[in-house]
Amino acid sequence: MLSSRQEELLKLIVEEYIKTVKPVSSKSLCDTLDCSSATIRNEMSALEDMGLLEKTHTSSGRVPSEKGYRYYVDNIMKPKELSGEDMLKLQTVFHNKSLMLSDAITKSMEIISELTNYTCVVLGDTSVENTVSKVEAVPISENSMIAIIVTNKGHVENKNIILDENVTVEEIKQTVDLINKLIVGTPIEEVSSMLEYEVKPIIGKYVKQHEVLYNAFYNAFSDFTNDPIIKMSGTKNILMQPEFDDTNRIREIVSKFEDKEIVSNIKEDKNGINIYIGSESEFDDDVSIIKTHYTLNGEEGTIALIGPKRMEYDRAITLLNYIMDNIEK
Numbered sequence: 563m564l565s566s567r568q569e570e571l572l573k574l575i576v577e578e579y580i581k582t583v584k585p586v587s588s589k590s591l592c593d594t595l596d597c598s599s600a601t602i603r604n605e606m607s608a609l610e611d612m613g614l615l616e617k618t619h620t621s622s623g624r625v626p627s628e629k630g631y632r633y634y635v636d637n638i639m640k641p642k643e644l645s646g647e648d649m650l651k652l653q654t655v656f657h658n659k660s661l662m663l664s665d666a667i668t669k670s671m672e673i674i675s676e677l678t679n680y681t682c683v684v685l686g687d688t689s690v691e692n693t694v695s696k697v698e699a700v701p702i703s704e705n706s707m708i709a710i711i712v713t714n715k716g717h718v719e720n721k722n723i724i725l726d727e728n729v730t731v732e733e734i735k736q737t738v739d740l741i742n743k744l745i746v747g748t749p750i751e752e753v754s755s756m757l758e759y760e761v762k763p764i765i766g767k768y769v770k771q772h773e774v775l776y777n778a779f780y781n782a783f784s785d786f787t788n789d790p791i792i793k794m795s796g797t798k799n800i801l802m803q804p805e806f807d808d809t810n811r812i813r814e815i816v817s818k819f820e821d822k823e824i825v826s827n828i829k830e831d832k833n834g835i836n837i838y839i840g841s842e843s844e845f846d847d848d849v850s851i852i853k854t855h856y857t858l859n860g861e862e863g864t865i866a867l868i869g870p871k872r873m874e875y876d877r878a879i880t881l882l883n884y885i886m887d888n889i890e891k
Contacts, residue, residue: 585623
């Protein structure tokens, strides 16, 4: 256990470092704590021995360690009051009755990304309540196209498809018309069997290159069914943080954001707002992830904020709590 003065000192160092990204010196804290510089140095040294602070190579000041952030979050931090400006921006989303709730979640997370300069992720599981609303295809060349699948929940999935053989625009249109005629209204999880038993037996009557096009759409639907729905905003925000000014680190982080499998592992099963600092998550040792699980009209998902370890945890938690309260309402 820390003494009250040590807790106050750790709080000041964490919050100062979050703001300035500069090591905190004992001299800068004398007036606030009403102690001599020597006393503060001794306390800093004690906190360093406990593994809560670290000394940098460039300065005699200290910065919080991963363990220090964890102690701060668990024992010291209090949620920050939501500012009127932040609340107003988020209220415009939840008061917009024309938005589906899944879209309201996505848009509110986009606003939080703008407010905090962190990266936001919304992960949704495809549920049996998702049905196919429309299928479209945009030909790119004779052997490639983009398949677009829209569900009744407003989810849109785009998939770039390379075809094994050349096909005409007319054949693509005929295939899309047939699929729309037979599977619109079908639950996503049943689409593969519908394609197999309803579309496959008759597509040859209408489309010359039916095997190529059937296989392309079958694979596109399979990917959509199996992959979680991932919506990200502010992916470049984290790269603007001073911690990530090294070219190799930027490349590593970007590649992780582009990897669907890595991003889908951010999924949260526990209720409440949960904080994972640095190595506590499998995403990256230099970032923190604040995330929560939600259930909405039979669908389950995760909303998450990704930022540097020196995140404004108090503000981030308040913003996520506000979204969760509005989802429940």
